[in-house]
Amino acid sequence: MQRLRVAVGVVLDGDGRVLIARRADHRHQGGLWEFPGGKVEAGETARDALVRELREEVGIDALATDALLEVQFDYPDRCVTLEVFRVHHFSGEAEGREGQPVRWVAVSSLGEYEFPEANGVIVEVLIADSLGGTS
Numbered sequence: 180m181q182r183l184r185v186a187v188g189v190v191l192d193g194d195g196r197v198l199i200a201r202r203a204d205h206r207h208q209g210g211l212w213e214f215p216g217g218k219v220e221a222g223e224t225a226r227d228a229l230v231r232e233l234r235e236e237v238g239i240d241a242l243a244t245d246a247l248l249e250v251q252f253d254y255p256d257r258c259v260t261l262e263v264f265r266v267h268h269f270s271g272e273a274e275g276r277e278g279q280p281v282r283w284v285a286v287s288s289l290g291e292y293e294f295p296e297a298n299g300v301i302v303e304v305l306i307a308d309s310l311g312g313t314s
Contacts (some may be wrong), residue, residue: 181256182257184225185219185260186226189264189265189305191265196283197305198282199212199214199289200236200279210293211294212293213295216229226244233266236277237274238272240269241264243267244265245264248263248304249263254296
């Protein structure tokens with residue numbers, strides 16, 4: 180079974196909105212929404228991968244990040260480990276550089292979007308935090 184290590188960015192703007200992107204239809208979990216990020220390459224830290232992927236995918240430079248959580252999830256065809264970071268300071272304007280739609284959405288509205296199963300815990304943690312819970 181394929182094992183993937185993925186860096187994920189929960190990018191927050193000054194209004195407390197979070198950046199999400201829609202996966203291309205032809206990709207694994209195509210058509211679903213996700214938090215931007217991508218595969219960690221050999222010899223690369225998760226944080227370095229996140230900075231690289233955010234620049235490549237959505238055109239922003241992550242300037243300040245904090246580790247948020249780690250999620251392990253087994254799909255029928257692959258095992259993924261998501262290393263999730265909160266990005267609370269960045270430069271640039273977010274845009275879908277690979278043709279994907281991107282949106283800034285209120286954390287409270289994340290439940291209105293369909294995410295891959297592996298992202299479910301991230302959504303739950305963000306919503307709980309926004310309601311005064313703890314992560």
